[in-house]
Amino acid sequence: MENMKEYQTHMQEKPIFSIIGEKVALGPIRRELIPLYQRWINDFEVLRTLHIPRPSTLEEIQASYEADVAAERQRKVVYFTIYDRDTLQPIGRTDLCNINYRDRTADFGIEIGEAAYRGRGYGTETIRLMLDYAFTGLGLHNIMLETWEYNRAGQGAYKKAGFQEIGRRHQAKFMNGKFWDIVYMECLSTEFVSPVLGQILVPDELR
Known part of the structure; x- marks a missing residue:
């Protein structure tokens, strides 16, 4: 019984990781992190490059979490929590949505919720x-994404990770008294070299 308690305590302290990089690790979204997700989505600096800034209640984020889980069950979307690999601190969320397995396409999204981790390469590695x-x-x-013209830091990270700009919808985003372009970017599998999973998702060797 004591060993089981120690195991449960250990599991509570150490999150589950699915993909591990040099600086970040990605794991499933977690119900106990809903208050943290709510804090991030109420940070207007985060929303500046995502949505129209507005407050979101805990109940709204809880309902959104349940919708996310339901969508994952239907294989329409995949969500990950982003962690600092060294400290195990959750620092953001990332996703693939509108997944189309027939045409082999999807849309990409990311938010680095913790301000201290922006501009330090954590986002770029998460994208990769x-x-x-x-x-x-x-x-x-x-894989395609859309971002706003004024999100220059984001565009830099996307390009470093492998995305290329493919077009714009001009003056279709309003912010700070000015109209900005919506920028569309994509990355193809033939233009990308696997940094991690190509060494893990491999067939057994013949014996």
Whole structure:
């Protein structure tokens, strides 16, 4: 019984990781992190590059979490919590949505909720790991995203990870008294080299 208590305590302290990189690790979204997810989505600095800034209640985020879990069951979307690999601190969320297994396409999204982790390469590595998961893990071919013209830091991270700009919808986003372009970017599996999963998701050698 004592060993079981120690095991349960250990499991509570150490989150489950599915993909591990050099600086970040990705694991499933967790119900006990809903208050943290709510804090991130109420940070207008986070929302500046995601949605129209507005407050979100705990009840709203709880309902959103249940919808996310239901969508994952239907294989329409995959959500990950982003962790600092060294401290195990949750620092954001990332996802693949609108997954189309027939045409092998999906859309990508990311939010780094903890301000201290922005601009330090954590987002760029997360993007690479998610592309690796999309291409190597799911066998997809084309991953697309949209961002705003004024999100220059995000565009830099996307390009470093492998995305390329493919087009714009001009002056279709309003912020700070000005109209900005919506920027569309994509990455193809044929333009990407697996950093992690290509060494894990491999067949057994013949004996």
